[in-house]
Amino acid sequence: MTAIDQTSTTVGALSTLRRGLRLSPEFAAGLPGTIALALLSTAGRVVVPIAVQQTIDRGLGGPGGPDIGFVRTAVLLCAVAVVLTAVCAYAMNVRLYRTSEAGLSALRVRAFRHVHDLSMLTQSTERRGALVSRVTGDVDQISTFMQSGGLMFIVSMGQLAVASVLMLVYSWQLALLVWAAFLPLAFVLRRFQRIVSARYTRVRERMGDLLAAVSESVVGASVIRAHAAEERTGRRVDATVEAHRDAQARAQAMVALTFPVGELVAAVATAAVVVAGVLLGIGGELTAGELVAFLFLVTLFVSPMQTATEVLNEAQNAIAGWRRVLGVLDTVPDVADPGEDGEVLPRGPIEVRFEDVGFGYPGGPPVLHGVTVDIAPRSRVAIVGQTGSGKTTFAKLLTRLMDPSSGRVLVDGVRLDRVRFSSLRERVVMVPQDGFLFDASLADNIRYGRPEASDAELLLALTELGLADWLDGLPLGLATPVGQRGESLSAGERQLVALARAYVADPDLLVLDEATSAVDPATEVRIQRALEGATRGRTAVAIAHRLSTAESADEVIVFDAGRIVQRGPHAELVAVPGVYADLHASWAAQRTF
Amino acid sequence: MPPPTKRVDPQVLREGLRVLWVAVRAEPRVFAVSVGASALYAVTTVAMARVLGEVTERVVLPAFRSGHTTAGALAAAAAAIMGVALLKALGVAGRRFYAGLMQYRMQARYRRAVTRRYLRLPLAWHHRHPTGQLLSNANADVEATWAPLAPLPMAVGVVFMLMIAAVSILVTDVAVAAVGFLIFPAIALINVVYQRRLAPVATRAQRLRAEVSEVAHESFEGGLVVKTLGRERAETARFLDRAEALRDANVAVGRIRGLFDPVLEALPNLGVLAVLLIGSVRLDAGAMSAGDLVQVAYLFTLLAWPVRALGWVLAEVPRSVVGWERVRSVLDARGSLPFGDGALDGAAAAELEVRDVRFSYEDTEEGRAVLRDVSFGASPGRTVAVVGPTGSGKSTLTSLLVRLVDPADGSVLLDGVDLRDVRRGGVAAAAALVPQQTFLFDDTVRGNVTLGLDVSDERIWEALRLAQADGFVAALADGLDTPVGERGTTLSGGQRQRLALARALVRRPRLLVMDDATSSVDPQVEARILAGLRESGTGTTVVVVAYRKATIALADEVVYLEHGRVTARGAHADLLERSEGYRNLVTAYERAEAEHEAVERDAERDADPGAVQGGEEALT
Known part of the structure; x- marks a missing residue:
């Protein structure tokens, strides 16, 4: 039931x-x-x-x-x-x-x-x-x-x-x-x-x-x-x-x-x-x-x-x-829009603060314990950890797809559950791993979050993301129909579209949840570099088990069993024995022969 | 879906009757019982009129005339009424139940048939048809098709009733009968007009019903995207547009039905009045008695209501025909993969050969071949890695290797047998694909791994161990018997992928095709999976789509794809030398890291005059 x-x-x-x-x-x-x-x-x-x-x-x-x-x-x-x-x-x-x-x-x-x-x-x-x-x-x-x-x-x-x-x-x-x-x-x-x-x-x-x-x-x-x-x-x-x-x-x-x-x-x-x-x-x-x-x-x-x-x-x-x-x-929405009574966030880079946040799925054991963390505006943060360590839960709490069981999440000093959805969804956008596309043209999918965007803006965005070559390979270009659920494209291509879609929506906090897991390394690196440039004005949080993301991030937050166990820049963390060093070692081992 | 053809009314009616005939032929016994019960109901309804007439003639009127009656006469009257009512009750219960049963059985039969067809039709067909539409075919269209079955036995019963009434009235007075039954050609005429008006509107309503369902299905499926981009309002507007179009179409249907119903109801009443008018003349002429006229008039009032049952059947016919056409379009859809009778019986690792393969999706524009001139092979027990940039056709290639689709040109051979010549089920028994996108069924872990294959628990655990899934499965509340929820919602992406891998491994395939099948799995876990495969993979030829070097390292040969063509083949080291595209792709991370470190070194070198830089930043 x-x-x-x-x-x-x-x-x-x-x-x-x-x-x-x-x-x-x-x-x-x-x-x-x-x-x-x-x-x-x-x-x-x-x-x-x-x-x-x-x-x-x-x-x-x-x-x-x-x-x-x-x-x-x-x-x-x-x-x-x-x-x-x-x-x-x-x-x-x-x-x-x-x-x-x-x-x-x-x-x-x-x-x-x-x-x-x-x-x-x-x-x-x-x-x-x-x-x-x-x-x-x-x-x-x-x-x-x-x-x-x-x-x-x-x-x-x-x-x-x-x-x-x-x-x-x-x-x-x-x-x-x-x-x-x-x-x-x-x-x-x-x-x-x-x-x-x-x-x-x-x-x-x-x-x-x-x-x-x-x-x-x-x-x-x-x-x-x-x-x-x-x-x-x-x-x-x-x-x-x-x-x-x-x-x-x-x-x-x-x-x-x-x-x-x-x-x-x-x-x-x-x-x-x-x-x-x-x-x-x-x-x-x-x-x-x-x-x-x-x-x-x-x-x-x-x-x-x-x-x-x-x-x-x-x-x-x-x-x-x-x-x-x-x-x-x-059925009362358990993550409710405060609506008219809620606050509107002014535009600009977002600052995030988790205060002693805990979370458990209904009827399940807690999966996050006492998470307290500050994410500075304009910073690029990589979240790493093993499967089941709580990374995705963290992302969902950050974008208010769920509310914490205990503690609170603040954006720009405002409790997340006090922010109007209309404001929140405009300023905070998450790209999930499975980039669902609608049965429409490529262009319509990319401008889904900002329908007024012109074709020229879409082309510009794709170029900025380093995807112009890929687009050129499609005979119909922006008019390419993606099929239902986007199935005329490959999984990697769907991720590219989902990413472009979020990028065009122009949020102030971009959360990527393994958003490029099916994309080839060269393209991924290209996108990463593009985002580094493009995210200068915004805050970006990326969850990835390809640790290339972590290497270039301002800060890496390491999750283990629902807790934050390490924090700091890549170079610092990789130098000391610990969870991150282990993760990085096995990642590096995979990369080399 | 074929465009709705413009139809002329008699064809709709004829087609509708043909649809009903299909049902009668499919369920002759149930139909016979329901019609029998209807006939019983009809006979007893007329009999009840007769009994009341007789009771009036023989008991009521004599009693009123003579001023006394006997208990026996009254008891006989009551008994006659009750006796007939008992039979009538039997008739009505039988008719209702069996009419329903027939409808439900036909619905079930066609829902099964439609879904079986879905399971047989090629994937290219699936790509062309939205899920919402297919759901609507199996649900609303099947329902509409068999909707006339519920009132059908009643209508057939009415025909009986009319015949009995006709005889009964004819015996009484021919002139009165003739007038009374004039209403029936009138009903037929009105119905023709009705069908003509309703058919196009009903078609439109039915199509819109499917569209509403399609929009809802797609929108709910993309629920997370809608949420994360805050597009609820726009989605609602999209749905509103279709819902309102449906509303208007339904109102248009309503206008026509709303006119037809009262007219159909008025006709028998007008018939009664005509009977009275003519009857009074006949009475005056001494051609019939007052009692006869009472009985005839009573028969007509009784008929007024059940005659509407005919109307109900007719009213459902246009929708039924539309539904039937949509159901037939699924059942008649062609293009299922033909099978040969070749066997892939070997027990050892299979030999794979891909020969000059070209492939293009039908619905993409001319000239966009996803794969062109692709040729490579894998000797038994060897591992081939397929590498290429996003969108280069790797996934399409994997689906060709296990014959999810057939190449437009060229061929794929296992042990020298063209996959197209292999008998049904033969390819799946020899080759297993672990797709990039995991799909789990709303079933237990065991059900999802075996998919009905009869294997022992040990073998399941062995597969789970190889897929590095034994740990988390053992920790689940009911182990193998734990339900995973629709699409496996209770599991994480990495766990789902590992179950999908176990699903392939439990089959001990002679060819294992992995399409970036470990993208959601942690590197350490993946390393263990690969090690396990290497140790136990002696009986398997492996084709693996991968980006990770560790995975590529397992391969004896690498096939590098670019824009649907094989641009390089050979050992990894060899390709690093020869192919720039390949080199760029597989070394992307190292180059990025090296670059990054270089930037950092520069930054460190520049760190001393940092105060100046900080000052600059503060100024901007």
Whole structure:
């Protein structure tokens, strides 16, 4: 179970619905008008059976024999009513589609934005396929309900009310009888609903599994191919597909059961009305025509009852979807933007201070202990250490992808969590090792952080980074499409683009997390030299296990087992026995024969 | 994806029926049961009208006329009503369940088929299709395709019901029946108009649904980049644009459906009114009785609701056809790698030969061949290092060696057999690639290493030891059975790489291809991995893409690539002499360090007049 699910599955159906409606005020826009139209069209549905009854009673079965004139008038009036009903229904449908789609679109977008607002840690615990389904399929579930079910429910309720009133007019005794027959149904249905709800939640969960498995088989295509794991992957997908199918069938079995119950209750009510009606008729309290009309009303009463049952099932599905969307919105970002209240950092080289910072991943042991360090403005700092020593955690805390468990991080004397994201992300940029690219042109990817940058500026940046030769090798130059996830480029080329992207964004603190690990040494050295020049005006922190970075840095910070064990310039550190000297020795050994 | 073809309505309907026929043929038994249940429901619905008519004729009216009745008559009436209702209940439950079952089974069947196809289609095809779209094909499109199946048995049941009702009404009065059933050609006509209007809009909505999913997928996948560059707002705007286009398309669909539904609902009502009108005339003429007319009118009111089931099926048809076309485009996609029946049966290290290979990605512009005239070989048990600048085609070369892709010209041979002639699975059994980019499955460590290969735990541990991964795996809570999370999120980059290496080693490949496979691994760890490989690597021919000299040092021969061509081949020392590009590349760090030290020496020499320099700096 992920962080997002934990916040959402415990909430009841009704409060989910209430919260859902409150979050999307668009749904309520013009609702009175829509309901009025709905009631009008409901009234229309009731008119026809009554007309039938009236026509039979007065037109055909009247004391003076059939009255054709009356029948014609009645039929004409009814036809007008039917047409008006259709017009009302059309107007209502259009309104409904418009408001519900507007609301759902807004909800989708809000959930999408919120996913991005969640911390990196929360995002990474959630499967991407499942996240996507929260802004696509889950929202679609709601739309099905909003557009047919929800209104059908209102209409049905209206029809129930109208039918009830008419039944009361004809015979209150029989009306009570019908109500008495249906009352227990309400309780039975409530029990059913609970079970159905649980089963639909399961269906949505299985859907998430399914999407994750399919996505794996698509994204991992080359690994699957390389190791001939098609059969096994196929079986894994099959298992999730079948689990989803079985969950659907189990939910459907429960839904299918609710119908016969309604059917039987309706039959009991009808039989009771016949028996009681005849007895009342003998007592002189009811005419034959009234009893026939009443039997019509019973069907009129039964069909919305069935509709309501069906709609309630659909509602379960929608609520399950809604719950998952709300689950996103209700997940509080644990690394939150202070927003308007936050501070804005003025431009200029950034100074960083870590004060007794500790960090542990949720549920895990601490990975950083008491880290206290100052990084001077304009300095170039290399962070080194073995895998798992806490380097990357340090970088993530520095760029506020995560917040420390203890201690604090200050930039230019301001607590990092007090800085507005808009200011922070502009001034502090990290280049992660895996440079994800968007399916667009090279130019669009490089200017991603500063969309107003012109092609000339991009070319200049690439030239400054020493990448002009590489660009010349691409036949389409800046217009080269990079493919999805940048896969038309090699991993090293993707890193070059990611680096250029950060460079063009022009931050004051640049954090490189193994950002050139897949780049060839000559290019790496060239980039390093370029950055040395270019970073003169800014602060730069680089994490690398190719220690060439450390050799030219102003200062090297050495991590070991979550602590800073050494600090100082390369020349100083390499001269004394210690962690750094060891690291450097094995690096040097690799370089030479 | 092929562009949506402009379609004329009868074709949509015909195509839609064809799609439904596919389902009927695939699940004949479930369909038969659901239709049977529907028919039962239909029969009992009509029967219920009859029973009520009979009860009115025989029990109610006599009672009202005579002023008394018997308990027996009332009991019989109640029993008849309950009996029919029981059957009706059975019918409705059966119809609902089996209609659902059919829909779910068809969804599952096609989701499996679509994914199997993904697993078979070549990587070039994958590169052309966004992940979001492929997800949408397997999810929303399959769902749309089989959406009409839920109301289908009901609709078929309605047809039964109509036939029974028709007979029942015909027996009563031909003229009334004729008028009443005029509504059905009217429904057909309206439906034709409806299909024509809806098809293009529905196609658009379905495509936009896929686009929304694509944008979300890409954006979430690039979540870290979005975050680190603070582009949440721009990403949201991008998503908003597609979401609003989808919204507008859905509203456009809604307008058409919103018109169609009420019209379809009004028609049976108009039918009832027509029946009454004509019926009253017939009654006047003495051609039918009041009781008959009541019954006929009642039948029509009963039909009004289920007739909409026909409408539901028809309403889903355009979406279904669009979904089906998109699903078919996957299932019919061609270009899967053909296999021969050659075998690579040897047990010893394989001999590799690359002969005049040219390769270009289809979707790149003409003339950009990623590899050109690449030829080299590796004798059994030898190690070849492939070296070259970033973007020179090394990774592409590695994917050719294990036949992830085929060369445009030339050939790759293992033990003298062209890889294209090897039977399915044969290349993967003999050669293993450790890619530059590690991909782990949402599975346990064991599952990720074996990928379903049936091997003992000892062999897994042996592979993990060679990959220097045994230490951290042993420290995991459940050892080999520890789940690694989606894409291996619980592990570090270096740990993931080592698992990927173990995955290749556990297969004891006769050709091992490593594509810069240790870039995230610490130097010391890498040194141990390389030492281990050297000691135990007697049965393996190795091709390794590397920049580190220590790795290159393992190689018997170096192949130097530049812009997709082999510009030099030979021993490392030899290449240092002969190839300037190679020399520049592999000695970059030393030269940088030497330069750096020189600069520092200069700085130290200049350090004495440092006060002056400091003063200058303070001035600037």
